[in-house]
Amino acid sequence: MSKNNGQKLAGKVAVVTGGSRGIGAAITKRLASDGASVAFTYTKGADAAASVVKEIERRGGKAIAIQADAADVMAVKAAVEKAVATFGPLDILVNNAGTAIPNRFEDATLEEMNRVIDINVRGVFVATQAALKHMRDGGRIISIGSSVGERVMAPGLVPYAATKGAVKIFTQGLAREVGSRGITVNNVQPGPIDTELNPATGDWAVPQKAATALNRYGHVDDIAAMVAFVAGPEASYITGANLTVDGGTNA
Ligand code: NDP
Numbered sequence: 001m002s003k004n005n006g007q008k009l010a011g012k013v014a015v016v017t018g019g020s021r022g023i024g025a026a027i028t029k030r031l032a033s034d035g036a037s038v039a040f041t042y043t044k045g046a047d048a049a050a051s052v053v054k055e056i057e058r059r060g061g062k063a064i065a066i067q068a069d070a071a072d073v074m075a076v077k078a079a080v081e082k083a084v085a086t087f088g089p090l091d092i093l094v095n096n097a098g099t100a101i102p103n104r105f106e107d108a109t110l111e112e113m114n115r116v117i118d119i120n121v122r123g124v125f126v127a128t129q130a131a132l133k134h135m136r137d138g139g140r141i142i143s144i145g146s147s148v149g150e151r152v153m154a155p156g157l158v159p160y161a162a163t164k165g166a167v168k169i170f171t172q173g174l175a176r177e178v179g180s181r182g183i184t185v186n187n188v189q190p191g192p193i194d195t196e197l198n199p200a201t202g203d204w205a206v207p208q209k210a211a212t213a214l215n216r217y218g219h220v221d222d223i224a225a226m227v228a229f230v231a232g233p234e235a236s237y238i239t240g241a242n243l244t245v246d247g248g249t250n251a
Helices: 022-034 046-058 073-087 110-132 158-181 205-211 220-231
Strands: 013-016 039-042 062-067 090-095 137-142 182-189 239-247
Touching: 013 022, 013 158, 022 039, 022 046, 022 062, 022 090, 022 220, 039 046, 039 073, 039 220, 046 062, 062 073, 062 137, 073 090, 073 110, 090 110, 090 220, 110 137, 110 158, 137 220, 158 182, 158 239, 182 220
Parallel strands: 013 039, 013 090, 039 062, 090 137, 137 182, 182 239
Antiparallel strands: none
């Protein structure tokens, strides 16, 4: 696994939130295959998390899974502490955990809106603050926003899109504060990517697919590749950027 890509992240320590399935699992595996030791969080899927760890270890990499809901401030802080205690000071944080609760805005409940804000925005704030305390100079903070953080192509995602817009401007603002430490802050904005959150089949997928220039959903590895590049040594001059990987959805 590692031989083919030159181990660009050898010796680096990464934390990925929501790494047991979907985009986060692809990112976790890719960072590990590039040589990083990766601690990742999940909430419910202990089996899925264990299988990601197993797969990485089988290929000679290092990973641990930590149960921590991104909406639970204490759990997020404890997860970062555990990552540092296990692997040492951090080089990379990937804020991937996120959720969408599709609904028309006028019908969205306060509970739904709070949940989306707590995970997608407050979770990013808390994990980033906790990680910055332990981040080495030259580190990388990478959040997974969304193409809908810049342009909303369909109804039903108003609070979700607003949280991803928040991630975008969070990225730009924070880049200004931590640049003096050589830490970069970037926002990778996927378009439709085939996962359990957004399956490429079914009614919901039809308009999303049609909105792309390529007339297809993307693969989780398309996002992992961008994250690995931003995390790597060739990306040290990229910061405060919103990097859209959306098959042309926002073109
Ligand atoms: P999935 O629902 O397929 O996977 C989510 C992952 O995060 C799982 O590992 C899940 O594990 C974990 N997770 C879910 N909720 C929490 C939480 N509260 N705290 C910690 N971990 C959690 O989602 P995707 O892979 O599709 O999405 C990942 C990110 O990409 C999200 O931020 C999403 O908004 C963004 N995105 C996705 C797009 C898509 O088309 N798929 C498009 C644009 C952006 P467990 O079940 O154990 O909690």
